[in-house]
Amino acid sequence: MPLIISAVLLVVVLTFAVVRPRGLPEAVAAMPAAALVIALGLVSWHDAWAEFRELGPTVGFLAAVLVLAHLAAEHGVFRYAGTIAARKGGGNPPRLLAAVFVVAALTTAFLSLDATVVLLTPVVLATAARVGARARPPAYAAAHLANSASLLLPVSNLTNLLAFAASGLTFLGFTGLMALPWLAVIAVEYLVFRCYFAGDLRAREAPRPQPGNGPAPRYALIVLALTLAGFAVVQPFGVHPAWVAVAGAVLLAVPRRVPVGTLIREANPAFCAFVLALGVVVLAVQQHGLEDLIHAITPDHADLLGLLAVAFLAAALANLVNNLPATLVLLPVVDSSPALLLAMLIGVNVGPNLTYVGSLATLLWRRILHTHDAAPDARDFLRLGMLTVPPALIAGVLALWLSLKVGS
Template structure:
């Protein structure tokens, strides 16, 4: 890492990250500016930035987001989210904490079947309406859902994009993830609900008047376009089936989402321009800039050097290696998006597994998946779902600041990582046969 490009890339990334944290410059402008500087100094180039998925813009992520945003945009016109908002509040008896707990569980369960970004795109509109109806601040509810989406996402192969990378490299199946990580995910969701009860305790103010008004509402009256709702739900069901059947169909989630969006526009009467207006273009631009910046760190060898240092620090003990890989992955994934991080660490982990003679029941791979998935909760830009929710909140004039998210994310990450270390230690080293 003696090349000046490496140090320049570190300076640019650090400066950009500082601007994002300080919020003195809009995060989209900061990310695109940082990306431009990476290209200008030659830390990366057009080929890496635009054509190489493992070190540039991950177009699968961009187009997955765009496709799902278009589908959600159509569903918003049907009144479906108003229906779900009224239904969920009535089921929870309009009690704020019960509402939050219900949304956390729903988000986590959906994130295990869909990817976590798709889940928050579907749940956030409902949440905003719930908070409006109950006159509650939306930020605590949105933050809780993002945290739940990342915790729920580790449970299955399709729940979080890094899991797909790990499964491909390690030869793991959907059932492997379900057997090894779903129990941990379920435990951590229970813990998350308890943490939210404490962290957001001042939010749970019960307004009897508003609660009474909502309990008298008829949710079916919220549906404005039944035909469009049926069309939208059929397409959404097909898209979800496409996600789940990825191992059989071999269609990338981005392709499935775009096919679904195109089909929905084709069969419905909604204008294409109206649908495109629902896309969070600033969020997509932010992701593009972030991917290019991280690509600069990869191309100049910075991330590779960090990964090698981490590998060297592991020594020869598999238990120490698993703990360090889990904790180190969590720390780095809070700063660097977990997709390129896992893409970089996967070959390092593969070599470590070989060095340990195959490893104990893929424990190093599980450590990488857990650390990268849960570490994304640490900061507002640690995972794709975080960025998407902040973008939607800003668009709806209910902005969530970097530190407002991060002060809660750090607490949840610290607790969940500590419990995960205990889980890995007990399951794979204490009680393993």
């Protein structure tokens, strides 16, 4: 009965997050659910507090990087990225797609997937209109790369931060092992996109003029470069990357005199509360049977077949319960093996490209396209996901296996 109650509450929370009735924030369902599992004794106060303390620094980083990305947008970083993509595309849709792949992959890796979904996607739509290309290929590229291109750095995705804390790896060690999988997954995605959207890439539409973008935002680009370098520099000293992101945000905020209220709003406290509450609800499911089940079916050997099995299991779980809960469930099972942990990350980061519910970023991307009159088709998204996810998982795991062999 405790497992059933916990599972029902998790389903309710995730369903609410997907549907978001009347636009209410995800925390509206997650926080009462977390309070209920504590009140019913499904999770003790001690365990709930320990979960909050464990997730707290990661959620703090999430808030800081959301503010950092917003301020980068205010400085014109994403408009400038769109200008570069349009220039490199040169009015040629296939070249534009390649440019969007590069820009989206770098944005996701360095500023997190939320920046790609929330801030880059509208720029990509405007850029396609400017050069007379159909919006579907670059728009879908933004969604896919928000997930799959988040493999590179510990700071690229909330799932990465959770895994990084348990991995025992250094910032540069993590990045070194995941660089080849990152490139392999992006290459597979690009090849499939070129084939799947061949018709769209041959078609041309009348260009629609867009507002000018101005010169390169040099100050903001320098601050972002220093912030990225800071993530790697401070990690050996035990400084959490959240403090580096805060410092970068302050440097971007001061010249523009951004009001404190705006910074708080852009930190999205409601979503941060949702992540914390979700962690408690997932903990209840773990403690009452799910963790034992996952232990029983997860390989404990880090050979190639074991890595593939963990990645596909993680991808399947991400599409069943969303990638953040999937990470929380799988971490205690694989955290004793850095190799299996990294294979899990490939699964929970690439797997969400299969369905809308795989990641919150994808759900947010869908809402953004609706607001721009470019609503995606669910069947189209699923077909593209079925063509990209399996080969991308295999390519990513093979590249990880090779990286581990070379690094051993």
